[in-house]
Ligand SMILES: Nc1nc2c(c(=O)[nH]1)N(C=O)[C@@H](CNc1ccc(C(=O)N[C@@H](CCC(=O)O)C(=O)O)cc1)CN2
């Protein structure tokens with residue numbers, strides 16, 4: 542089996558496993574993960590870290606639900622950024638949203654910012670923290686996505702934008718259920734690595750890039 546087949550098999554298995562979690566468990570764990578994430582953000586802000594903007598995914602299928610996290614960020618006055626998928630070149634466009642009604646049905650059935658309602662971020666914009674969705678995560682920051690390469694390309698783009706602007710690159714934090722933790726996710730050299738993962742059991746990983754965000 543080559544790597545592409547290995548990834549495809551891992552994707553199918555991980556999607557089946559996540560889809561098989563009961564809705565009651567997914568809701569409860571999503572709540573806990575959002576609370577843990579809020580505590581972590583509070584702690585960072587309290588320590589004086591620059592946390593002005595976060596990027597979050599809008600959940601689809603059985604993904605961990607980020608609703609409470611996004612609403613907390615709004616209440617705190619943080620800029621909440623959400624992406625639109627451009628299927629042609631598999632890139633993502635960023636928009637700041639301030640309310641749920643700025644979203645509309647988009648690519649792959651994922652709710653996306655409505656360009657007529659949300660504010661498009663400038664070309665050089667770099668969020669402070671990116672909350673990353675995934676099918677599976679491992680203890681080394683490895684992440685398995687749906688196979689579009691969207692976050693891999695986006696990670697490269699943000700690294701370049703941060704260098705150009707002379708600002709810190711974002712922190713990349715995976716959000717998921719403990720059931721999505723895997724021993725080793727199949728990885729290619731172009732695959733992005735997350736700086737840490739938060740599950741309902743707590744903060745995971747976090748030493749991948751030499752610094753522990755938790
Ligand atoms: N909430 C959320 N938003 C996200 C992602 C995500 O994982 N979660 N993505 C993370 O990158 C990007 C979207 N990536 C996706 C890539 C493929 C498929 C998809 O439906 N793939 C088919 C199989 C392949 C195909 O037919 O093209 C499938 O799973 O049935 C969905 C989303 C950007 N936005």
Ligand SMILES: Nc1ncnc2c1ncn2[C@@H]1O[C@H](COP(=O)(O)OP(=O)(O)OP(=O)(O)O)[C@@H](O)[C@H]1O
Nearest residue numbers: 548685686687688689690691692693694697731732
């Ligand atoms: N930085 C990149 N530049 C160009 N192509 C890329 C890049 N990253 C990934 N790709 C291509 O995108 C495709 C999907 O990559 P991969 O299997 O790693 O996706 P994924 O990380 O699971 O997906 P996603 O990030 O959308 O959740 C592959 O064909 C890969 O070669």
